Amino acid sequence: MFRFSFGPAAIASALLFAPAPTWAAEKLEGYFIAEQECEAYQSKNRFTNPGGITTSIRRAYDMIAINKPGGDYFQIRIDGAPVTNARWVHTSCGVHVVAAETETAPVPPGSNPVQPSPGAESTENLMTLSWQPSFCEIRPNKDECEALNAGNLVHATRQLSVHGLWPQPNGNFYCGVPNSIKQIDKPETWGDLPEVDLSDDLRNALNVAMPGTQSHLDRHEWIKHGTCYRGEGGAEEYYADTLLITDAVNSSTVGRFLQDHIGQTVTADDIRSRFDEALGVGAGEAVQVKCTSDQGRVLIGELWVHLKGTISPTADLGDLMRAASPVSKGCPQGFLDLAGLQ
Structure with a gap:
């Protein structure tokens, strides 16, 4: 949640010199x-x-x-x-x-900044984190997967990657997005979606945490989900808050547990226990494990982390997770895939 503060002199100056609309x-x-x-x-x-x-x-x-x-x-x-x-x-x-x-003719894709419809900032959210090697077993032709399988995205083989931050309830999509933009929100035309306007530092950090930016996943996630987040800072706040949660998980004992068990089968109970260990008892009940199938193998695909409360730099991730309603553990166990096609 952004907070802006201006002194009286700055406000007076702005009112004096601001041009009339x-x-x-x-x-x-x-x-x-x-x-x-x-x-x-x-x-x-x-x-x-x-x-x-x-x-x-x-x-x-x-x-x-x-x-x-x-x-x-x-x-x-x-x-x-x-x-x-x-x-x-x-x-x-x-x-x-x-x-x-x-x-009426739509605004040309790629040049129209989407303005989310008004509303309060979302306080019930689902953070979806991907185990990128598993994703790339299934979709090896994606640009980011070709890079990962060639050994060029080492960081994405050892930590969770951003899929998206999804305001809840499910179905809360495309807030204030014109139909002309929604119609091209398909994987094959994500590159035609409006570019997401982010600061250079945030853009660089997102490109690391979300390998899918190579396929313009960031544009899709902002259009479909981010517009319903409704933070005061728009896309900048949406992706800054996304990285806050992602970094908190990856830097915890959860991240270290995953690194230590690459190439092994892990259980949902083990993963949820590590969340309890890192963020306090009860946090693990907000985590659901999603698996994917690859030629008879069951792979850990994603961790879905349910959150309730306002995400901000001062918010405690454990508190956000414990405030959410408990969810089922999902897939009971799966293989934590290695990089490269198996």
Whole structure:
């Protein structure tokens, strides 16, 4: 969770010299087709909604405007709405149709920063950590797997790698993401998704912790899951918090246990016990082991770590795990795979 602090002089200076906003609503013709049930606001800035009006799925509404060119809110007409029938809905709620079977052109992929819809920061999350050698047994043609199996990603053969941080409950996906972007969120077109804007230091750290960045996994995870995390710092905070959890696990006795047992069969009970040892009794009950099959072998594929509470640099991982509801241990045992195709 980011916290920003500015002195009185800085605030006064900013207010004095800040230019007045120049964005103006752009008039649109045609109709808005709702694909979701969404709130229709009188004020999109204050989120006021007299009458609690929502859109109806697959219903067409007269289109009035978009809040700015390439903006994130459509203004539509909802007959019978109290106070005003001109209401604002998020662009992720549906599509703008000018005439039958004609949809407004999508923003070119790779150049459109996605703006998550408003909401509180997620406090129920699932951290999914991958054992990369097992993943690469199944998908050896991935760029990151070719590098790993060639011996070029040694670190990823000895520690857990980032798959993703997933706000819960399951199904909490694509918050504020336009349909034009969702439609290309497929592994073969992840490279066409908007690039995730991160600081250089965080980008470098993520590239190490998440080998899948070579296949643009970071873009997919941000679009599908990160937009629903809703931290104040956007993608920067989402991935910074992801690395906080990943580093805490890898640097603990859990990480050392995995390193010491590469090429051996380990049990879910052993793994959960190491979490208890590292983070306090009860932490292991928040861990579920996921296995994958490879030519008759059962491989440890991922560890799913359930968390409840706000993730921050001052948060205790053990507390976050113990606050989560206990889960089943999952796969009872599996082989901790070596690098290279077996």
